[in-house]
Each structure stands twice: as C-alpha cells, then as structure tokens.
Amino acid sequence: QVQLVESGGGLVQPGGSLRLSCAASGSIFSSMAWYRQAPGKQRELVADMTSGGSTNYVDSVKGRFTISRDNAKNTVYLQMNMLKPEDTAVYYCFAKTYGPPWIVYWGQGTQVTVSS
Numbered sequence: 001q002v003q004l005v006e007s008g009g010g011l012v013q014p015g016g017s018l019r020l021s022c023a024a025s026g027s028i029f030s031s032m033a034w035y036r037q038a039p040g041k042q043r044e045l046v047a048d049m050t051s052g053g054s055t056n057y058v059d060s061v062k063g064r065f066t067i068s069r070d071n072a073k074n075t076v077y078l079q080m081n082m083l084k085p086e087d088t089a090v091y092y093c094f095a096k097t098y099g100p101p102w103i104v105y106w107g108q109g110t111q112v113t114v115s116s
Contacts, residue, residue, distance in 0.1 A: 002024070
C-alpha cells in the first residue's frame with residue numbers, strides 16, 4: 001500500500017521559512033512534486049523533481065523555494081524561504097511511479113499560512 005505522509009506546515013510570518021517533508025512508502029517513484037491550492041483557486045504545481053535530479057518550478061517561487069529528494073529514504077522536501085502571504089495554501093505531495101502504467105498518488109495535504 002502506497003502512502004505519502006507530509007509534515008512541516010504551519011504558521012509563519014512574511015519573510016520567514018518553512019521546510020515541508022513528504023515520506024513515501026510502498027513503491028518507488030520516477031518523479032515527486034509539490035502542489036498547492038489556495039482558497040478559491042485551482043491546484044497548481046509548485047515544484048517537481050525527477051529521480052535523476054531534474055527540477056521545475058512555477059515562476060512565482062523561483063529563487064525562494066528549493067525542492068530536493070533523498071532517494072534512499074524515498075522522501076521529497078520543499079525548502080521555502082522568503083515566504084509571502086500569497087504563498088498561503090494547502091500544500092500537497094505528489095508522486096508518480098515508473099511506467100507504463102504510470103500511477104499517481106497524493107498526500108493528504110499540509111496547511112501553510114503566511115501572516116503577520
């Protein structure tokens with residue numbers, strides 16, 4: 001059974017930092033990613049990373065967020081620096097298996113609130 005367990009969310013002041021973690025179990029994954037969904041908005045990709053280390057970021061977080069993976073631990077991280085109120089959202093871990101078939105899994109989500 002595949003599980004993605006997220007941790008690290010919380011309340012932080014503007015300009016602060018948080019580090020999200022997502023520990024995966026039950027499979028190995030070709031890519032892992034972080035998405036977020038703010039109230040009233042669609043879920044969007046924040047950052048993703050392949051098993052080979054290639055990364056991709058949404059423009060709004062470039063230079064502030066860093067995605068990393070520990071393949072031995074099957075864990076993906078999102079280091080978030082210089083946080084802004086507009087980063088407030090529920091952050092979801094995403095993982096896709098090697099394929100075919102490619103199967104995707106989602107974590108339960110962790111709330112990040114940036115507010116003074």
